[in-house]
Amino acid sequence: xxxxxxxxxxxxxxxxxxxxxxxxxxxxxxxxxITTSVRNAxxxxxxxxxxxxxSNIIIAALRKIIPGEIRMxxxxxxxxxxxxxxxxxxxxxxxxxxxxxxxxxxxxIVVNCVILFRxxxxxxxxxxxxxxxxxxxxxxxxxxxxxxxxxxxxxxGDGSFWGYKVSLSYAPASIMLLAPGAFLTLGLTLGFFNYIxxxxxxxxxxxxxxxxxxxxxxxxGACGAK
Amino acid sequence: xxxxxxxxxxxxxxxDDSVNRIMWTVAAALIPACAAAIFYYGAGALTLILMTxxxxxxxxxxxxxxxxxxxxxxxxxxxxxxxxxxxxxxPASSPWYFPVVGSLVAMGLGKHVFGGLGYNxxxxxxxxxxxxxxxxxxxMNLSGWPQPGLRLPAVHAISGASPDATSQASPxxxxxxxxxxxxxxDRMDTYAGLLVGGLPGSMGETCRLLxxxxxxxxxxLKIVDWRVPVFYILTVFVLVALLPPPEAAKxxxxxxxxxxxxxxxxxxxxxxxxxxxxxxxxxxxxxxxIFAAGCGxxxxxxxxxxxxxEGVCYAILLMNTATPLIDRFTRPKVFGYVKPPKKDK
Numbered sequence: 001x002x003x004x005x006x007x008x009x010x011x012x013x014x015x016x017x018x019x020x021x022x023x024x025x026x027x028x029x030x031x032x033x034i035t036t037s038v039r040n041a042x043x044x045x046x047x048x049x050x051x052x053x054x055s056n057i058i059i060a061a062l063r064k065i066i067p068g069e070i071r072m073x074x075x076x077x078x079x080x081x082x083x084x085x086x087x088x089x090x091x092x093x094x095x096x097x098x099x100x101x102x103x104x105x106x107x108x109i110v111v112n113c114v115i116l117f118r119x120x121x122x123x124x125x126x127x128x129x130x131x132x133x134x135x136x137x138x139x140x141x142x143x144x145x146x147x148x149x150x151x152x153x154x155x156x157g158d159g160s161f162w163g164y165k166v167s168l169s170y171a172p173a174s175i176m177l178l179a180p181g182a183f184l185t186l187g188l189t190l191g192f193f194n195y196i197x198x199x200x201x202x203x204x205x206x207x208x209x210x211x212x213x214x215x216x217x218x219x220x221g222a223c224g225a226k
Numbered sequence: 227x228x229x230x231x232x233x234x235x236x237x238x239x240x241x242d243d244s245v246n247r248i249m250w251t252v253a254a255a256l257i258p259a260c261a262a263a264i265f266y267y268g269a270g271a272l273t274l275i276l277m278t279x280x281x282x283x284x285x286x287x288x289x290x291x292x293x294x295x296x297x298x299x300x301x302x303x304x305x306x307x308x309x310x311x312x313x314x315x316x317p318a319s320s321p322w323y324f325p326v327v328g329s330l331v332a333m334g335l336g337k338h339v340f341g342g343l344g345y346n347x348x349x350x351x352x353x354x355x356x357x358x359x360x361x362x363x364x365x366m367n368l369s370g371w372p373q374p375g376l377r378l379p380a381v382h383a384i385s386g387a388s389p390d391a392t393s394q395a396s397p398x399x400x401x402x403x404x405x406x407x408x409x410x411x412d413r414m415d416t417y418a419g420l421l422v423g424g425l426p427g428s429m430g431e432t433c434r435l436l437x438x439x440x441x442x443x444x445x446x447l448k449i450v451d452w453r454v455p456v457f458y459i460l461t462v463f464v465l466v467a468l469l470p471p472p473e474a475a476k477x478x479x480x481x482x483x484x485x486x487x488x489x490x491x492x493x494x495x496x497x498x499x500x501x502x503x504x505x506x507x508x509x510x511x512x513x514x515x516i517f518a519a520g521c522g523x524x525x526x527x528x529x530x531x532x533x534x535x536e537g538v539c540y541a542i543l544l545m546n547t548a549t550p551l552i553d554r555f556t557r558p559k560v561f562g563y564v565k566p567p568k569k570d571k
Binding site for chain 2: 170171173174175178180184191199
């Protein structure tokens with residue numbers, strides 16, 4: 001946890017250290033269902049960013065007014081209004097193919113864990129500007145994770161990227177477009193990032209042990225000695 | 227905890243079983259089936275088998291090195307057995323990338339994701355086969371399911387007449403028996419074809435006789451428990467005879483023939499080599515019997531009532547999933563253990 005929150009640090013942590021899909025592992029359902037193509041993932045990412053930023057702003061602004069006992073219904077009503085706006089806007093302007101592919105998953109953003117989790121954990125306790133940073137960071141982090149998973153799935157499963165055929169010498173494996181492919185890709189992606197994270201942590205630990213510089217060099221600062 | 231090992235005084239007998247010895251014996255027991263595959267499908271089959279084994283051992287060594295373990299363990303035979311089995315359950319018409327993708331899936335996702343040899347939940351070769359089937363359905367369906375009715379029209383025409391004959395009023399038991407014998411003799415050609423080979427199937431499913439030979443060798447060497455294949459095949463036989471046949475059986479009487487079901491598809495190789503894998507099946511005798519019967523039940527259910535023509539692969543994978551549960555319920559009673567008396571409430 002960063003001691004002092006700035007717009008930049010909050011924004012960055014949403015993409016990296018607190019990435020909703022890869023670190024917190026929330027919002028898994030749409031990430032499994034709609035990542036069959038990069039187009040879908042980008043559309044979904046944009047929709048989530050829009051809803052998340054807007055609902056974070058409103059919730060942060062109303063955080064002193066909303067009674068604690070009924071905060072969840074309030075969050076859902078706020079998120080639902082923005083989801084309805086995004087849904088109707090997409091139906092009006094987005095290509096019909098994308099609307100058909102995303103289908104129920106746009107309305108389902110209302111109950112997406114990313115929205116409610118950020119509302120509960122961040123926006124209801126922080127200022128409006130920080131909540132905007134949080135919404136942007138989390139939304140972009142989620143979108144980037146979707147982009148990564150969908151790129152792998154579309155490349156391996158369909159042999160294409162953004163709908164354009166990529167001329168490669170392998171036969172596309174349709175399993176990657178089916179549910180097992182989604183689980184495999186997501187699982188391996190999480191494993192890969194965990195591997196990097198653990199390796200980084202191990203390296204930091206061994207470096208700290210090598211230094212042997214006591215309290216001053218201790219990175220954690222958990223003991224409160226300053 | 228009371229898990230101390232009780233070591234009695236010497237002399238001790240040292241068993242010479244090892245992973246190496248067992249796995250290479252299993253690989254050797256598969257040689258007859260490989261020979262049959264090469265006999266029926268030519269040099270292509272040999273290339274395919276060699277390529278799959280090489281890929282499996284290569285990926286195993288690479289992943290072991292990545293996991294900072296001894297890459298030499300790739301030569302302990304387990305990767306080779308997986309490779310041969312995987313090759314034998316692929317169609318002979320497999321393109322070059324089947325062995326590569328299949329081996330990577332078997333070794334990576336089937337085995338090392340869980341921690342390597344001894345820790346995998348599912349049979350790696352079957353995982354690879356299931357993934358290949360979903361990944362390239364058009365390639366896998368070409369020769370998935372043998373259709374002897376098409377191959378031997380004469381036999382089929384004769385057997386097609388039998389439903390009329392059996393629907394006569396109150397046939398005597400003796401006549402029934404006579405008819406069953408006649409039917410059996412009519413179908414001998416196909417049964418023989420299924421046993422010896424010559425009917426389409428994946429490579430190792432062609433010549434069931436030689437798989438049987440390899441399996442019996444392993445049973446004699448006590449590497450394979452006889453209960454598993456016997457109970458598996460017996461369950462399939464009984465259930466096909468007892469369960470109401472699917473709709474399709476009305477037009478194709480083969481589908482309700484128990485002997486035919488025991489001889490087709492991957493049942494033989496599955497029962498002798500897949501359902502007997504030491505890692506992914508229960509360890510107690512009772513557990514193995516339950517496991518085998520469950521495999522048989524699922525195989526028949528999938529063959530009869532789902533859209534899939536063959537169920538051996540999924541049946542064994544599903545029962546692999548249930549293995550820890552079976553092991554827990556069939557835990558043997560410790561010698562001298564007395565059930566604690568029920569406490570009064």
